[in-house]
Amino acid sequence: MRFNFTFRKTQPDTVNHEGAAAFTLTPPLELYAAVATASLSDQFYEQADTRLTRLRELVARNDPTFVAQLAVYAREQMHLRSVPLVLAVELARLHRGDNLVSRLVARIVQRPDEITELLACYAQVNQRTGVKTLNRLSKQLQKGLAISFNRFDGYQLAKYDRAGAVRLRDALFLVHPTPRNESQQVLFDQLAAGTLPTPYTWETELSALGQTAYATPAERAAAFREKWETLIASGKVGYMALLRNLRNILEAGVSAEAVVEVCATLADRTAVARSKQLPFRYLAAYREVKALQNGHVSAVLAALEDAIAHSAANLRGFGPETRVVVACDVSGSMQQPVSARSKVQLYDVGLVLGMLLQSRCQHVTAGMFGNIWKRISLPRGPVLGNVDEFYRREGEVGYSTNGYLVIEDLRRRREVVDKVMIFTDCQLWNTHLNGTTVAREWAEYRRTVAPQARLYLFDLAGHGTAPLDVRAADGVALIAGWSDKIFSVLEALDNGGSALTEIESITF
Structure with a gap:
């Protein structure tokens, strides 16, 4: 994952969902990409249960400490809620011998409803039905949840005491937290009896x-x-x-x-x-x-x-002289909602992140690709307005995944740039069947036009492959996720680190 400046020709070892030659990611990088893009709802190429199965398989292929660090990173830095709980539950199933799981659970459970969500996930993963079947709960999960229970006050417990497969009352009886003092004992007694005072919230007021x-x-x-x-x-x-x-x-x-x-x-x-x-x-x-x-x-x-x-106010590494290309994938596979309840598509996420990046760059070329690659000049200021303008024009480029055209265009123009940013689901191929690929175009562009240029693939789907070998290709890095945190990863990469540097630095 570190930038290398001596190109080593490597051969693709798999194919992507489009049937194009591709490269598998290392287990840590694949797990990171899958977690950073997980909505656990159906996607164009992958059903929700398939993604969940793959997450579980990837946990087994990775070091337990890294899995725990990634769960913390996903919760605290990427602000994801459900997928860190999935990682914790799976880690509890596989890992024994220390208190890693209990420390992880205590760290990532930050709201009372995450206690019940974790228990529901635990029941599903371990094929248990009904609250009574949870009485053989993992001891490390139990200890971590007990610590979490002690952090919440009466308002929080009442606000998140909702109907569901597992209620907070059920969790209380399963976890048996020891109250810190008499007032907390009163709260636990009220939760058990269903007599917590109704909290003043905007929801209860409007209801x-x-x-x-x-x-x-x-x-x-x-x-x-x-x-x-x-x-x-x-x-x-x-x-x-x-x-x-x-x-x-x-x-x-x-x-x-x-x-x-x-x-x-x-x-x-x-x-x-x-x-x-x-x-x-x-x-x-x-x-x-x-x-x-x-x-x-x-x-x-x-x-x-x-x-x-x-x-993106604190985005670094993009001075007035930095020449940047922002390319957004608007192919058919990118036009899928990020979750079952959202109208926002992967396409939109790429456009938002791309326009955020453009808003902070002085020297930028922006565009979108499908069948063709098209440059579009828009004012640097309005992020959301620019996204809507791209959205209005997406049909102008078609719906294929010809990402190689972005780099081919730079090579043919002999245009020197410093950074090429491609926002995509990484399912790139060549519908023109002219024998070239992203990997070949990038190698040739670096060799003949811009030896110091860097290519960043922003993976918005986490399917586990890349169109280049990010371990060996010149100046190539893969970054995954939907949050503005990806811009912090850019800084780590520019300082000689990797997309995993921040994750691996987490201690708890």
Whole structure:
């Protein structure tokens, strides 16, 4: 994975889902790519249960400490919730002899509902049905969950005590946490008895309002408008909830003062950092708001642009003189939703990350490829607006996966650049059947035009292969994931590290 500057010709050892020659990744790199892109929902090339099976197989092929480090990295740096729990459960099944699993569980379980999700995952992986079958719980999982239980207060326990395959009450009886003091014993007793006080949250407030009878629709609308204004002023609506309810807030007709407060929160640099939102969440909100007929739409869209700009504010290694190519894969396989409940596609994720990168570069060529490669010149500032412009024009290039054209174009123009960034699912091939590949074009470009150029493959699907041998090819690296954290990986690569450097430095 480190950059090498002596090209060693290696032969492909597999084929990708398109049937094109490809290279397998090392077990740590393949697990990293699979985890960083996991939604555990169906994808174009891979069903959810297939991805889960592959994750489990990859855990068995990797060092337990690395698996634990990766789980922590996925939870704390990439802000993923479900897949770190899967790694912990599988590690508990395979690893014995120390307290690695209990320390891992205590580290990655950061919300009470993750306790129940982990137990549900444990039941599924171990083919158990019903809460009663969980009484033979792994001792290390049990110890880690007991530590987690002791971190949560009454508000958190009540907020996340939801119906499901496993309830928090069930988890309490399975884990048997020792209360720190008498007040926590009272909380545990209330949880067991189902008498925890109902917490004040925006959800409970709106739910209660929705169950109220109103004389007229106008009276109901006025009540919801007033409630939203009260909630916004109280600061009780968290950042994610605010982002996901922008349409509801605007359609409720809240006051201009309330909208100003919403926009200020959305665009606040500290709030953005604390919220740990994946960049494509801003695109989903942007599209919801843009479709509205409301006088406040333009202000909210501007706030969302400010918010996503903060995601890459500290991007390093891209001075005014750095020449960068940003190429986005818009092939058919990239036009799949990131999860069953999302309208955002892999295609969109690539565009968002690509336009974020463009927003921080002074010297940039951006474009998209399918059947053909097309350069598109857009202003450097608006990230989300540029994504929508790309989206509007995606049909102009077709839907194949001819990524080699990006590099072939540079070679034929004899255009010297420093960094080529390709956002893709790595299922690249050559529909023109002219005998060339990404690997060949890159080797020739480095040999004849730009010996110091570097190629970064941003893997957005994690299928386990790459169109080049990232272990041996000149100046090539693979980075995986959907978060702005990928830009930190770029810095590690430029400093002589690898995509795994930060993961392997984690201690706990």
